[in-house]
Amino acid sequence: MIGRQIVLAARPEGEPKESDFALVETEVPTPGPGEILVRALYVSVDPYQRGRMSEARSYAKSVALGEVMTSQTVGEVVESDDDRFDPGDVVVGQLGWQEYAVARGSALRRVPPSVPPTLALGVLGATGLTAYFGLFEVGRPVPGDTVVVSGAAGAVGQVVGQLARLAGCRTVGIAGGPDKLADLTGEYGYDVGIDYKADDVNGALKAACPDGVDVYFDNVGGELSDLVLRRLALHARVVVCGQVSQYNNQTPELGPRLLGLLIVHRARIEGFLVTDYAPRFGEAIPRLAAWLAAGKLRYREDVTDGLENAPRAFIGMLRGENRGKALVRVAEPG
Amino acid sequence: MIGRQIVLAARPEGEPKESDFALVETEVPTPGPGEILVRALYVSVDPYQRGRMSEARSYAKSVALGEVMTSQTVGEVVESDDDRFDPGDVVVGQLGWQEYAVARGSALRRVPPSVPPTLALGVLGATGLTAYFGLFEVGRPVPGDTVVVSGAAGAVGQVVGQLARLAGCRTVGIAGGPDKLADLTGEYGYDVGIDYKADDVNGALKAACPDGVDVYFDNVGGELSDLVLRRLALHARVVVCGQVSQYNNQTPELGPRLLGLLIVHRARIEGFLVTDYAPRFGEAIPRLAAWLAAGKLRYREDVTDGLENAPRAFIGMLRGENRGKALVRVAEPG
Numbered sequence: 001m002i003g004r005q006i007v008l009a010a011r012p013e014g015e016p017k018e019s020d021f022a023l024v025e026t027e028v029p030t031p032g033p034g035e036i037l038v039r040a041l042y043v044s045v046d047p048y049q050r051g052r053m054s055e056a057r058s059y060a061k062s063v064a065l066g067e068v069m070t071s072q073t074v075g076e077v078v079e080s081d082d083d084r085f086d087p088g089d090v091v092v093g094q095l096g097w098q099e100y101a102v103a104r105g106s107a108l109r110r111v112p113p114s115v116p117p118t119l120a121l122g123v124l125g126a127t128g129l130t131a132y133f134g135l136f137e138v139g140r141p142v143p144g145d146t147v148v149v150s151g152a153a154g155a156v157g158q159v160v161g162q163l164a165r166l167a168g169c170r171t172v173g174i175a176g177g178p179d180k181l182a183d184l185t186g187e188y189g190y191d192v193g194i195d196y197k198a199d200d201v202n203g204a205l206k207a208a209c210p211d212g213v214d215v216y217f218d219n220v221g222g223e224l225s226d227l228v229l230r231r232l233a234l235h236a237r238v239v240v241c242g243q244v245s246q247y248n249n250q251t252p253e254l255g256p257r258l259l260g261l262l263i264v265h266r267a268r269i270e271g272f273l274v275t276d277y278a279p280r281f282g283e284a285i286p287r288l289a290a291w292l293a294a295g296k297l298r299y300r301e302d303v304t305d306g307l308e309n310a311p312r313a314f315i316g317m318l319r320g321e322n323r324g325k326a327l328v329r330v331a332e333p334g
Numbered sequence: 335m336i337g338r339q340i341v342l343a344a345r346p347e348g349e350p351k352e353s354d355f356a357l358v359e360t361e362v363p364t365p366g367p368g369e370i371l372v373r374a375l376y377v378s379v380d381p382y383q384r385g386r387m388s389e390a391r392s393y394a395k396s397v398a399l400g401e402v403m404t405s406q407t408v409g410e411v412v413e414s415d416d417d418r419f420d421p422g423d424v425v426v427g428q429l430g431w432q433e434y435a436v437a438r439g440s441a442l443r444r445v446p447p448s449v450p451p452t453l454a455l456g457v458l459g460a461t462g463l464t465a466y467f468g469l470f471e472v473g474r475p476v477p478g479d480t481v482v483v484s485g486a487a488g489a490v491g492q493v494v495g496q497l498a499r500l501a502g503c504r505t506v507g508i509a510g511g512p513d514k515l516a517d518l519t520g521e522y523g524y525d526v527g528i529d530y531k532a533d534d535v536n537g538a539l540k541a542a543c544p545d546g547v548d549v550y551f552d553n554v555g556g557e558l559s560d561l562v563l564r565r566l567a568l569h570a571r572v573v574v575c576g577q578v579s580q581y582n583n584q585t586p587e588l589g590p591r592l593l594g595l596l597i598v599h600r601a602r603i604e605g606f607l608v609t610d611y612a613p614r615f616g617e618a619i620p621r622l623a624a625w626l627a628a629g630k631l632r633y634r635e636d637v638t639d640g641l642e643n644a645p646r647a648f649i650g651m652l653r654g655e656n657r658g659k660a661l662v663r664v665a666e667p668g
Contacts, residue, residue, distance in 0.1 A: 059598045221593060243594040252590035259555060260577040262605030264393050269603045271596030 003028040003100035006310050008063045012053055015248045015318065020053070021069065021311040028100040035102050037079040041090070041333060043097050043307065044072040044121045045314045045326040046155065047219075050247040059273060068096040069310070072126050074117045075101070076334060085110070090333075092120040097310050099330060109281075115289070117333070122325040123159060123299045124288055130241060130274040131159035132284045136167075138239045138272045139215040143168025146209050148228055151219030152190060153180035153300075155325035156241060159288075160217045161188045162297050169215070172208045174201070174224065176320050183323065187298050202227050212236065212265075221245045222253065229258050232265040240271040244318065300324025337362040339432035340644050342397045346387055349582045349652065354387070355403065355645040362434040369436050371413040375424070375667060377431050377641065378406040378455045379648045379660040380489065381553075384581040393607060402430040403644070406460050408451045409435070410668060419444070424667075426454040431644050433664060443615075449623070451667070456659040457493060457633045458622055464575060464608040465493035466618045470501075472606050473549040473573045477502025480543050482562055485553030486524065487514035487634075489659035490575060493622075494551045495522045496631050503549070506542045508535070508558065510654050517657065521632050536561050546570065546599075555579050556587065563592050570601040578652065634658025 002025050009022040031037045052063045052070050063070055073095035077085050082105035085091065090111040095101035111120040122128060134156075141147055147164040151157040152173025161171045161184070173190035175181060176197040184193030192208040194201055205213075205227055212233030218225050221243030229238070246253060262269065277284075291297040302322040304313035310328045317326040336359050343356040365371045386397045386404050397404055407429035411419050416439035419425065424445040429435035445454040456462060468490075475481055481498040485491040486507025495505045495518070507524035509515060510531040518527030526542040528535055539547075539561055546567030552559050555577030563572070580587060596603065611618075625631040636656040638647035644662045651660040 057598075059600075218593075221591065225593070240593050240596045243591075243597070246591060246594055252592060254588040255591045256586035257555065257577075257580060257589045258586060259552075259559070259574050259603065259605070260580055262574045262603060263576070263607065264391075264605070266393075266606055266610060267604070269593065269596060270601070271593070271598070272600055273597065276600060 001028045001100070002026070003098060004307055005068045005096070005098035006307060007066050007068055008053060009065070011055060011065070012248075013250060016050065016053065016311070016315055018311045018315065023308050029102050031079055031081055031102045034081055035104055036077055036082055036085050036091075036108065038073070038075040038091060038093070038095060038101050038103060038108070039078050039334070040073045040075040040095065040099055040101065040307075040330040041117050042074050042121060043310060043328050043330055044126070045310065045317050045328060046071070046127070047242050047244045047247060047318065049314065050318060068098050070094060071097050072121050073101065074111060074120045074125075090117050090120070092125060097307060097328075099307060118301055118303070118327055119292075121327060122155060122301060123292060123297060124285055126274060127155040127325055128159050128288050129277065129281055129284055130156045131163055132288060133274055133277040133280070134239045134241045134272055135160050135163050135215070135217060137277070138270050139217055139237050141167045141169045141215050145169045145214035146172065146211065146233070147215040147217065148172045148174065148205070148209065148213045149217045149219070150174045150224055150228070151242065151244065152193070153183050153188070153323065154219060157217070157219055158183070158188045158299055158324065159297065161190045162291075164215070165189050166291065166296060172205070179323055183300065187300065189298075196224055205231055215239065217241060219244060222255065226256060226258065229261055232261060232267045234265055236265055236267040238267065238269040240269060247318065302326050304328045306330075335362045335434070336360070337432060337434035338641055339402045339430070340641060341400050341402055342387060343399070345389060345399070346582075347584060350384065350387065350645070350649055352645045352649065357642050363436050365413055365415055365436045368415055369438060370411055370416055370419050370425075370442065372407070372409040372425060372427070372429060372435050372437060372442070373412050373668070374407045374409040374429065374433055374435065374641075374664040375451050376408050376455060377644060377662050377664055378460070379644065379651050379662060380405070380461070381576050381578045381581060381652065383648065384652060402432050404428060405431050406455050407435065408445060408454045408459075424451055424454070426459060431641060431662075433641060452635055452637070452661055453626075455661060456489060456635060457626060457631060458619055460608060461489040461659055462493050462622050463611065463615055463618055464490045465497055466622060467608055467611040467614070468573050468575050468606055469494050469497050469549070469551060471611070472604050473551060473571050475501045475503045475549050479503045479548035480506065480545065480567070481549040481551065482506045482508065482539070482543065482547045483551045483553070484508045484558055484562070485576065485578065486527070487517050487522070487657065488553060491551070491553055492517070492522045492633055492658065493631065495524045496625075498549070499523050500625065500630060506539070513657055517634065521634065523632075530558055539565055549573065551575060553578060556589065560590060560592065563595055566595060566599040566601045568599055570599055572601065572603040574603060574605040581652065636660050638662045640664075
């Protein structure tokens, strides 16, 4: 059997181009003892994948040239030599941008039939879990806090705002463009939305956060974050989830040295990775599912059709063109 | 009675000059009900005072033009209308660069006769407490950690290295010049000393921290800190105690944006102020005193004679010319 894959064809310099990827057809491996063959339904498109395309040392190994692009994938079990999985089961795992993948059971998580498969990549998957553990474990919001989120209409940001609201916080979301701005207060319940492309961000932040920023959940970095950091409240917590504005830089961009502000405000800036919380995913997913079922957690998905279009969806996502969680539909459930 | 004071004469632009200060003689106020008249023995010279000379918003009010320069002072009680203090008692408090000050008892801490007065400004005073709470509460070292200290031969840094060693850590100190370098390993027990003026700091750090930096206690900031931040270990803690390299800047210096490294290393950067730990000083001082008595805590003091020379001592300290805790002797015990 032949399957299609998107592999890394070249290491991007700056912004990735479609020619940095290649669509290839390869023989699908036969699953060995204890292995499972999965047919992809949807693959995920996320900012961290830009880091894996680079050779710079990071928390995970780079994708090698010619190797399948890494991604979370939700798919259907086709064959299984593991008693825990049966053909037809829907599973999620780090299976990459490809139609078929072979994995061990320990690398897969089952998605219950009641859950729409795309949610296993979004609110009930890596992005929802990122929001949950980043906000609650690193940001530690308490009722009355003002929580500012950058990339607030993105896959993670849309969830963070709603979780902060559930925690009794005032929420201020920053995103780019009129559609996302409308979503911030309309769909995601932010108390205040700021359009960084159109608004005087500094003035808007000042007006929205008269007592300063208690928690800043940062997906973006760069100049936008400089403005927020200058408005920290006493004992503020800055959650560094992503720095998407910086990912295409070949060398670090220069910005003002602001660490002295951490003394003034006795504040903390902390980075995290959702994978470190894997042993606790089972604690978070039922809560997220319950909020979803109760209508307390809303989301948007931005679905691109066809595996061959994953590079384009990815490049657009890095530019902020997606409205909600970016996904690529590879196949219909069989 | 007439007393001498050093007042702020002008707001410095960049590095302070002696002409930014003025020596004035004023009538010493008569202590009112509940008040205490203190004659200064030593006044302290510390980097944070540079911030108080500026009008920029910070954690404490600026010194006004014509106002006495703020400082910690150790002195003798001359008159007391507070039962807790008697003439001849040695006390410490934020009394400023002046020969005589009037204060309420709540603003003073008694120094036991067994303690040399200068220690109440150093190892057993604000700088020792800064090292203690910054390292143990913010840095949270555990045995086996590699702890890097910038400004490692300064008032705070010399104590941090020894406390980290007591906590079972490997210690790497960074300071400038051959005298301080000799003190790092000779006096303060650092495992490795690095001279940032003479050494290849990056290469020296790489050699000294083969498994990365678990705790970075930063007194300096700037390019030196960039080098350390690029060597953080997983779950590293960066304690922002001071940023003395930046204090003379009129606007923030530009440096590489490195917050993405916090994600890679799941690391934390946190600022603190020793004054926030005031309710717990009574827990730390006896421990510091016991280590001192046991010969486990060594220190240097850099004493300048004469209140009139406080501005010169201060300017020299900002340039890193002091070897140990900078102090100014105002008078001999009477």
